[in-house]
Amino acid sequence: MSGTRARTRAVPAALAASALVLAGCGAEGADDGGEWTPQQPIEITAPADTGGGWDTLARTSSRIMEDAGLVDQSVQVVNKPGGGGAIGWSYIANNAGDPHKLFVTSPPILFVPLAGESDHDHSDFTPISRLATEYMTYLVPADSPMETFDDLVDELEDDPGAVSVAGGSAPGSMDHVALAGAADAAGVDAGELNYVAFDGGGEATTALLGGHVDAAVSGAGESMELIEAGEVKALAVSASERVDVLPDVPTLTELGVDFTFDIWRGVMGPPDMSQEEIAYYESVFAEMMEQDSWKEESSKLGWTDTYQDSADFEAFLDEKHTEFVDILDEVGLQ
Incomplete structure (x- = not known):
């Protein structure tokens, strides 16, 4: 895997937007207030066939963003199956710097590269937002x-x-x-x-x-x-606290087992996204999660909202990568 950290480190959305306005930046795609906005349809890649968890997240997100008017452009879902996600990740990596191409992600972005089955790992992409988790x-x-x-x-x-x-x-x-x-x-x-x-x-x-x-x-x-x-x-x-969808099921933590595990779900972008582009999408996905339609859909799917901005999502990914390496060592698979 390449392991090259080509992305720009994120800053909180409000700070990024304020800094851009103060700088009077006139970058392509900026509106009159100086904030970046997409200039063409937004594409969300699901690195798998239709019907699975990635596809469900991509289509649910795109539908809610459009229906709630959170974006001025259309949001298109593209399926790139193969290699446990590796085909889709390669597609995104080949579109470095294009802020109109995002992809949905979950733990395989860590596991598949650790197994040596992808040329790209999580550090090759730009974290946008962690959205939800399923225990x-x-x-x-x-x-x-x-x-x-x-x-x-x-x-x-x-x-x-x-x-x-x-x-x-x-x-x-x-x-x-x-x-x-x-x-x-x-x-x-x-x-x-x-x-x-x-x-x-x-x-x-x-x-x-x-x-x-x-x-x-x-x-x-x-x-x-x-x-x-x-x-x-x-x-x-496998949660630290009881989950709403299974209120009667005890957690490992309360049973004295010091371990948690979640199938987190989030959105990432290609390498070389700017802070202004990241800030735009952070805001959009944060607003999306406030919509009643999102709350209804995520409840049906057994998801728990766990929003993180780009910087926190990056730190989370690095932490989980280290944790998974240790566990795979324990079972002799790393």
Whole structure:
């Protein structure tokens, strides 16, 4: 991976806009007040096929931004599937300095490069805003003798390999790390876990319901209906505080397991964006999240709002990168 930090570090939106006005900058795309605005349709890339989490975020965001009149230009969604996101990231990297091309992102921007499967990593792009997160749930079948997360830990401590745990992502990716990190924090040898990878959370929970595995790790949004219907038991959720969509499910933290994991979702841009361009999009996405339509959609999807501006999002990404390297070392995948 290139690892070159080509982007301009962000500053808070208000400060960036004020500084630009004071400087009397007449850059292309600036309005009469000196603030940058897009001069052509905005393109949001979903680095995957239609229907998945990236596509859902891109289309939900674009629709709300247009319907609420938050942007003067149209917002187009472009799907660039392949390589676990790598094809889409390459497309954005090849459009350095074009502020009209954004992309939606989540933990694979960290995991895929760590696995050596992308020429670009998170440091090659411009963080815009972190928007929302979805926490992981640790599930067992409704008729399982395991009633608590401690029960699962006891089984894993006795013989980690004897307990099969399904996840909807490849070894070394999101679900595996969510399991390994929690197990390690609970005192279990994470390198000995019997993680069974499936192609998506739906397949993982289907295997759980069919009795093919003993437990599963799945996003809250994918597991909510099964939990509410009583088809599975949620032993814990990987948040630091109880989440609104699963108020009766204890967190790992309150159970004494010092580990959190979230499927964060955000927006990034190409390298070499200016501070004024970043400030514009920070403001747009912050306003988007105040819309009732966003709140309704995110609630249905099991998302929790966790807005961060560009600078905080950058720091978050760097912190998570370090954390994931350590976890992957624990399970022998780094």
